[in-house]
Amino acid sequence: MCHVLVTLALALDEGAGTPFNFHAKHIEPYPYYESNGILDHDFYAALARDFPPVPDAVRTGRNALGNKSIRRTDSAYAHLLAHSAAWRALDRFVYSPRMIDLCMRLFGDALRSNPKCRVDPSKARFVDRNETLSTRDPRTGAYTGGGIRTGPYYHRRRLRTGDPNELYVVMDFFHGPGADVARAQRAGRKAYTFGRHLDWPFRVASLLIYFTDTDESTGGHLQVYNGSRVHRSIAIKQNSGISHLSPDARAWHGVPTYTGQGYRRLVQIQLSSSWSVCRDSNADIYVN
Numbered sequence: 554m555c556h557v558l559v560t561l562a563l564a565l566d567e568g569a570g571t572p573f574n575f576h577a578k579h580i581e582p583y584p585y586y587e588s589n590g591i592l593d594h595d596f597y598a599a600l601a602r603d604f605p606p607v608p609d610a611v612r613t614g615r616n617a618l619g620n621k622s623i624r625r626t627d628s629a630y631a632h633l634l635a636h637s638a639a640w641r642a643l644d645r646f647v648y649s650p651r652m653i654d655l656c657m658r659l660f661g662d663a664l665r666s667n668p669k670c671r672v673d674p675s676k677a678r679f680v681d682r683n684e685t686l687s688t689r690d691p692r693t694g695a696y697t698g699g700g701i702r703t704g705p706y707y708h709r710r711r712l713r714t715g716d717p718n719e720l721y722v723v724m725d726f727f728h729g730p731g732a733d734v735a736r737a738q739r740a741g742r743k744a745y746t747f748g749r750h751l752d753w754p755f756r757v758a759s760l761l762i763y764f765t766d767t768d769e770s771t772g773g774h775l776q777v778y779n780g781s782r783v784h785r786s787i788a789i790k791q792n793s794g795i796s797h798l799s800p801d802a803r804a805w806h807g808v809p810t811y812t813g814q815g816y817r818r819l820v821q822i823q824l825s826s827s828w829s830v831c832r833d834s835n836a837d838i839y840v841n
């Protein structure tokens with residue numbers, strides 16, 4: 554196991570490849586990729602073994618980060634990197650120009666073919682930037698991670714300076730409580746769910762890596778929408794991955810309530826720009 558990890562870390566550092574394997578590309582109803590083994594088996598096993606424990610704030614139902622549980626700038630993340638060679642290897646790949654190159658290979662054609670998209674795949678480049686905590690959804694008050702500036706309508710006042718081709722990466726952890734956890738938490742706490750929505754328009758691409766098994770009986774699967782209709786339900790499994798072009802105006806998706814055991818765990822890796830990329834920044838992202 555150790556040997557495999559060292560070899561993988563070296564291969565990643567030398568730019569020899571990416572840790573991600575995609576097995577299927579879809580173009581309808583919008584561009585997305587899926588994989589039922591996104592990471593090599595041993596690498597995934599090491600990441601899963603070292604996956605950070607549920608933070609206290611999530612356990613007690615007082616998560617100030619909304620659906621997210623751990624971010625790059627949290628002490629829990631520093632602790633994770635200090636103790637896990639596997640997460641260090643993934644971190645080094647994700648927060649580097651190689652992550653941008655990978656996403657441009659996946660979505661460059663889609664970005665080029667939409668004249669509204671402000672990111673030029675041949676000019677896209679990595680910048681290191683951390684988002685602030687004070688970005689909340691004005692309607693729900695929930696932290697969304699949406700932006701590097703504060704303000705109640707941050708998604709409208711998105712920092713429109715600099716080069717839209719400068720892309721930064723955010724990797725966030727999710728521990729979405731299942732029904733049993735929600736019952737055990739404070740009154741009114743709900744199991745994880747996320748209705749039909751789009752990503753913020755300044756996200757360029759999203760990659761989700763799942764660490765929990767779901768099926769029809771547990772909910773928590775991923776729904777790909779064609780407009781307002783469910784086009785496909787994907788029963789996510791451990792080591793499965795989904796990647797989509799976030800600013801695409803058709804990229805509706807959602808998660809029905811997770812009623813399974815424990816927490817629905819995943820990491821979400823998002824490429825972001827300081828501009829809205831292919832959609833109007835005033836456009837709504839939820840449908841109630």
Ligand SMILES: *[C@@H]1O[C@H](CO)[C@@H](O)[C@H](O)[C@H]1NC(C)=O
Nearest residue numbers: 580581582583779780782784
């Ligand atoms: C999406 O929905 C539209 C309108 O109902 C339909 O015409 C189209 O064929 C659907 N696309 C796919 C890929 O199912």
Ligand SMILES: *[C@@H]1O[C@H](CO)[C@@H](O)[C@H](O)[C@H]1NC(C)=O
Nearest residue numbers: 625626627631680681682683
């Ligand atoms: C972002 O946060 C990480 C973790 O604390 C740190 O290593 C990195 O240097 C920060 N980047 C910037 C641009 O502040």
Ligand SMILES: *[C@@H]1O[C@H](CO)[C@@H](O)[C@H](O)[C@H]1NC(C)=O
Nearest residue numbers: 619620693695744745746747
């Ligand atoms: C996740 O975020 C969505 C949108 O803000 C919200 O509707 C939902 O209640 C959140 N779920 C949890 C478990 O916080």
